[in-house]
Amino acid sequence: MTVLPIVTHPAEVLEQPCEKVLTFDKSLRKLLDDMYDTMIEADGVGLAAPQIGKAIQVAIVDIDDEHGTVEMINPVIMELSQEEEMEVEGCLSFPGVYGEVQRPILCTIQAQDRKGRHYQLTTSGFMARAIMHEIDHLNGVLFTSKISRYVDEEELGEME
DSSP states (O other): OOOOOOOOSSOGGGGSOOBOOOOOSHHHHHHHHHHHHHHHHTTOSEEEGGGGTOOBSEEEEOOSSTTOOEEEEEEEEEEEOSOEEEEEEEOTTSTTOEEEEEEESEEEEEEEOTTSOEEEEEEEHHHHHHHHHHHHHHTTOOGGGTEEEEEOHHHHHHHO
């Protein structure tokens, strides 16, 4: 198990668009495995490569549901629902920062898996939100730019 250091804001790599992955090899598989270990150790539900200092289009999400671990390489959002909802989000690169973010409740993506195979995935609710959050990272978009209202940790505890 390799746990990598998580890059926190401010860091230039968090605010730049990432490069496409062209090579699907053993080092990519190791990176995905290390990202998973890092995400679990940090008690997160998603992690994008820029959060570990790599400006490449790789992200993972695991909200502990029937989808299991979703590995997204070169993901593209294909469709979003018109209907949106406001929920509180946090981010491993912004420790202790939480805020209300409005996002579509349904998301369809196209991506590649660790072997380079293309797939399409439609998700809703919390999984869709986590996927959109991580894809934002790959485009250099931070969740703080989408927060309509910050929530402190005391209020967050009351919400839970």
